[in-house]
Amino acid sequence: MSWAQRPAFAPFLVRLRQSADFGPADLAALSALPVEVRPVEANTTFIRESRRGEHAHVVLDGWAARFKILENGSRQVPALLLAGDVCDLDQLHLDHVDCGVIALNRCTVATLPRDALLGALDAHRGLRRAIGRMAAVENAIATQWTVCLGRGSARERLAHLLCELLARLHAVGAASADACTFPLTQEQMADVLGLTSVHVNRTLQGLRSEGLIALRDQRLTVLDPRALRRAGGFEGHYLHIGPPQDIGAARARPDAGPLGLLAEA
Amino acid sequence: MSWAQRPAFAPFLVRLRQSADFGPADLAALSALPVEVRPVEANTTFIRESRRGEHAHVVLDGWAARFKILENGSRQVPALLLAGDVCDLDQLHLDHVDCGVIALNRCTVATLPRDALLGALDAHRGLRRAIGRMAAVENAIATQWTVCLGRGSARERLAHLLCELLARLHAVGAASADACTFPLTQEQMADVLGLTSVHVNRTLQGLRSEGLIALRDQRLTVLDPRALRRAGGFEGHYLHIGPPQDIGAARARPDAGPLGLLAEA
DNA sequence: CGAAGTGTTGAAGGGTTTCAAGCATAGTGG
DNA sequence: CCACTATGCTTGAAACCCTTCAACACTTCG
Numbered sequence: 221m222s223w224a225q226r227p228a229f230a231p232f233l234v235r236l237r238q239s240a241d242f243g244p245a246d247l248a249a250l251s252a253l254p255v256e257v258r259p260v261e262a263n264t265t266f267i268r269e270s271r272r273g274e275h276a277h278v279v280l281d282g283w284a285a286r287f288k289i290l291e292n293g294s295r296q297v298p299a300l301l302l303a304g305d306v307c308d309l310d311q312l313h314l315d316h317v318d319c320g321v322i323a324l325n326r327c328t329v330a331t332l333p334r335d336a337l338l339g340a341l342d343a344h345r346g347l348r349r350a351i352g353r354m355a356a357v358e359n360a361i362a363t364q365w366t367v368c369l370g371r372g373s374a375r376e377r378l379a380h381l382l383c384e385l386l387a388r389l390h391a392v393g394a395a396s397a398d399a400c401t402f403p404l405t406q407e408q409m410a411d412v413l414g415l416t417s418v419h420v421n422r423t424l425q426g427l428r429s430e431g432l433i434a435l436r437d438q439r440l441t442v443l444d445p446r447a448l449r450r451a452g453g454f455e456g457h458y459l460h461i462g463p464p465q466d467i468g469a470a471r472a473r474p475d476a477g478p479l480g481l482l483a484e485a
Numbered sequence: 486m487s488w489a490q491r492p493a494f495a496p497f498l499v500r501l502r503q504s505a506d507f508g509p510a511d512l513a514a515l516s517a518l519p520v521e522v523r524p525v526e527a528n529t530t531f532i533r534e535s536r537r538g539e540h541a542h543v544v545l546d547g548w549a550a551r552f553k554i555l556e557n558g559s560r561q562v563p564a565l566l567l568a569g570d571v572c573d574l575d576q577l578h579l580d581h582v583d584c585g586v587i588a589l590n591r592c593t594v595a596t597l598p599r600d601a602l603l604g605a606l607d608a609h610r611g612l613r614r615a616i617g618r619m620a621a622v623e624n625a626i627a628t629q630w631t632v633c634l635g636r637g638s639a640r641e642r643l644a645h646l647l648c649e650l651l652a653r654l655h656a657v658g659a660a661s662a663d664a665c666t667f668p669l670t671q672e673q674m675a676d677v678l679g680l681t682s683v684h685v686n687r688t689l690q691g692l693r694s695e696g697l698i699a700l701r702d703q704r705l706t707v708l709d710p711r712a713l714r715r716a717g718g719f720e721g722h723y724l725h726i727g728p729p730q731d732i733g734a735a736r737a738r739p740d741a742g743p744l745g746l747l748a749e750a
Numbered sequence: 751c752g753a754a755g756t757g758t759t760g761a762a763g764g765g766t767t768t769c770a771a772g773c774a775t776a777g778t779g780g
Numbered sequence: 781c782c783a784c785t786a787t788g789c790t791t792g793a794a795a796c797c798c799t800t801c802a803a804c805a806c807t808t809c810g
Contacts, residue, residue: 310625345607357579359620359623362624407755415798682788686790
């Protein structure tokens with residue numbers, strides 16, 4: 221069955237279709253691959269570090285995180301993986317990787333045989349372009365995180381992160397314009413932001429008390445988008461979110477993007 | 486003329502040959518591209534941000550840096566580009582980028598027409614694999630930098646950076662095992678490490694006074710490799726430097742890598 | 751009920767920044 | 781040859797952001 225008819229694949233297809241080269245033949249080639257879809261429980265490390273994988277993994281639903289653990293026991297999360305994200309694009313080209321991937325809440329993950337995917341990429345230019353574009357966007361996000369970590373205060377990093385996550389979720393139809401599920405614990409946020417969980421707590425309270433956000437029971441609501449964007453120095457064009465996609469059976473979306481966050485692009 | 490006969494291209498070929506799939510046909514395809522080689526003066530921004538480039542740029546000699554400037558005027562360098570590095574791999578797939586690239590000293594840069602390169606990539610699987618591998622390695626380096634910025638002290642970040650740069654230079658035959666040219670000013674190091682130049686100065690003096698390194702007149706010498714590696718928590722496998730390559734007419738190199746830094750892999 | 755995980759708060763300490771000043775070197779033009 | 785300037789390196793003192801350590805509240809779950 222074509223992936224276009226399977227709602228679970230919608231976020232991934234939205235991402236692929238952001239490439240103008242991705243056409244029906246590419247979709248058919250993808251649909252022909254032997255894919256497995258399986259649930260992954262929260263707090264499960266489903267890709268271990270330094271083992272060359274036989275499969276490529278795509279997050280279809282839920283949140284996952286790439287992570288690296290240092291000698292002293294501290295952790296750093298260099299990437300958060302949301303619906304539509306491929307977990308191990310780099311493993312296609314490298315023998316080993318030094319990041320694991322852990323599910324942060326209950327996820328749905330699709331697995332594709334590595335070699336079959338590589339074969340499809342070799343055979344289909346549009347698919348290649350689309351995946352290449354996804355890798356490039358991932359790179360752009362990583363670059364932005366580097367900038368935030370290097371030059372941002374705790375408040376700036378946190379505000380920026382919230383803006384980015386909401387924009388990414390909204391772009392694939394996994395969130396409304398101003399709210400989303402938010403499964404991260406404060407400690408996990410700390411591992412993303414290069415902070416301690418204590419300081420994340422205090423910084424969050426700052427944003428809350430100023431009326432920028434509401435965050436409780438795993439749900440984030442942005443109350444003052446403009447102010448939050450300003451607090452984080454967020455400009456969303458690095459996410460390379462194209463014009464609104466037709467997401468499955470979703471209604472047409474006339475809005476300019478989440479929070480108008482991308483309006484300045 | 487085949488690039489294999491042009492010494493200036495040696496570092497780039499070393500990188501490409503780290504992919505097992507890169508063969509003679511791929512080399513020939515590359516050599517057939519209309520390439521221009523030109524010098525770039527120090528402190529010249531030769532790739533501007535947010536302009537879609539018509540060309541891909543390869544650093545053949547010298548040092549360059551990707552950079553991003555924030556509203557408040559501070560700068561962050563998310564990547565240093567050394568001999569053999571491609572400056573704008575992501576621009577192949579994206580319409581615009583938000584990083585500029587500046588030459589840190591006098592560089593030699595090769596420019597390739599974007600579309601011609603894309604065409605060659607489409608036509609030659611081995612070339613595609615080799616470039617894909619380079620992009621993946623670049624990603625791995627960016628991930629490591631994120632970890633350093635997020636969880637490392639100034640001393641750890643600095644020591645790690647020095648280890649990495651020497652390893653990368655040595656891998657392409659651009660440095661001996663324990664010393665290299667080092668054109669970065671302390672302010673530029675600060676922009677890489679997410680610190681102030683003042684603190685870079687003090688941290689450098691720490692490493693110097695403990696006998697780990699010597700750094701003056703744009704030349705870095707590592708005096709105590711083991712200690713420097715330990716200070717930075719450096720383990721070089723993320724650089725994915727393969728077995729010693731035959732670098733042009735260079736002699737066989739029986740050593741295990743710079744400083745034995747990769748010995749533990 | 752006890753245990754584990756998460757969120758919250760307070761106080762003390764430290765790593766880094768900020769601001770300021772001084773020194774050295776190289777290049778420039780009179 | 782000598783101001784003069786620009787750039788980069790060095791040093792000191794104060795201020796600040798964030799960490800560390802500790803304790804406690806709340807919820808969930810076996």
